[in-house]
Amino acid sequence: MKESFVSIADCSKEDILHLIKQATLFEKNPNQPVLEGKVCATLFFEPSTRTRLSFETAVNRLGGRVIGFSDASTTSSSKGETLKDTIKMVSNYADVIIMRHYLEGAARYASEITDIPIINAGDGANQHPSQTMLDLYSIYKTQGRLDNLIITMVGDLKYGRTVHSLLNGMSHFNPTFHFVAPEELRLPDIYKQFLDEKKIAYFEHTDFSPEVINQSDILYMTRVQRERFTDLMEYEKVKNSYILTNEMLDNSKPNLRVLHPLPRVNEIAYDVDDNPKAYYFEQAKNGLYARQAIICNVLGINKKIKI
Ligand code: CP
Numbered sequence: 001m002k003e004s005f006v007s008i009a010d011c012s013k014e015d016i017l018h019l020i021k022q023a024t025l026f027e028k029n030p031n032q033p034v035l036e037g038k039v040c041a042t043l044f045f046e047p048s049t050r051t052r053l054s055f056e057t058a059v060n061r062l063g064g065r066v067i068g069f070s071d072a073s074t075t076s077s078s079k080g081e082t083l084k085d086t087i088k089m090v091s092n093y094a095d096v097i098i099m100r101h102y103l104e105g106a107a108r109y110a111s112e113i114t115d116i117p118i119i120n121a122g123d124g125a126n127q128h129p130s131q132t133m134l135d136l137y138s139i140y141k142t143q144g145r146l147d148n149l150i151i152t153m154v155g156d157l158k159y160g161r162t163v164h165s166l167l168n169g170m171s172h173f174n175p176t177f178h179f180v181a182p183e184e185l186r187l188p189d190i191y192k193q194f195l196d197e198k199k200i201a202y203f204e205h206t207d208f209s210p211e212v213i214n215q216s217d218i219l220y221m222t223r224v225q226r227e228r229f230t231d232l233m234e235y236e237k238v239k240n241s242y243i244l245t246n247e248m249l250d251n252s253k254p255n256l257r258v259l260h261p262l263p264r265v266n267e268i269a270y271d272v273d274d275n276p277k278a279y280y281f282e283q284a285k286n287g288l289y290a291r292q293a294i295i296c297n298v299l300g301i302n303k304k305i306k307i
Pocket of ligand 1: 047
């Protein structure tokens with residue numbers, strides 16, 4: 001029976017720690033033929049570089065095969081075929097579907113109309129759970145732990161699905177959050193209610209101040225999500241709200257690492273790239289191992305993995 005990976009909220013602390021352990025094994029040995037004979041479909045209704053290519057690399061390095069599309073305008077959805085029919089059709093061909101869609105809830109919906117596992121590669125402004133797994137793996141690798149960390153999230157906290165997923169995933173590990181956003185892009189109330197219920201400390205700021213940066217263990221920068229704005233004038237007003245420069249890290253903690261789900265537009269200056277505290281490119285690389293773990297997990301083939 002299938003087990004989909006739709007929301008990080010469906011994962012227990014034990015599930016998360018298990019996937020991190022599996023990702024560690026895949027990092028040691030990413031090439032092993034545990035997906036031989038399996039076909040994985042990548043259906044991307046929204047643009048992607050890292051998520052699609054790292055999922056496809058994950059399948060290729062594990063000996064599986066990939067079908068799919070990166071541009072829905074070349075598929076029959078452009079003729080009016082519904083998402084339901086598309087999922088039903090692809091389920092005839094593949095063992096697992098990895099999908100990104102612009103509608104919130106699309107992956108959950110897909111998981112309810114097929115018997116093969118669905119992996120959510122991002123649904124609108126809602127969730128990006130595989131990104132969260134690579135973020136958690138990156139935090140674990142750089143900090144040596146997940147517990148009791150101070151995590152500052154900066155930028156588009158309203159539309160940023162990676163932010164919404166990550167705060168959920170981190171909620172098992174007693175974090176303290178600082179949320180830095182312009183008024184227009186503040187974290188939606190539903191996520192603050194979630195943190196209140198879990199008794200997780202958080203502080204909201206509009207100022208990206210040295211005090212906040214210098215107490216952080218993780219600085220999670222995000223892009224303002226242009227594609228989610230209905231009024232582009234509103235986007236223009238907030239697009240350059242925060243730009244991290246190298247000197248802003250001068251008095252930060254030695255263990256601080258700068259993460260960003262990428263793509264970056266201009267919220268991190270290029271001179272930060274050479275700072276040893278910049279970790280976003282390694283973070284993206286970690287996506288390969290985290291996604292290998294997720295694919296194997298939904299297909300129930302964890303036992304075959306070798307170190
Ligand atoms: N982080 C992320 O989802 O990147 P892509 O949009 O390039 O997949």
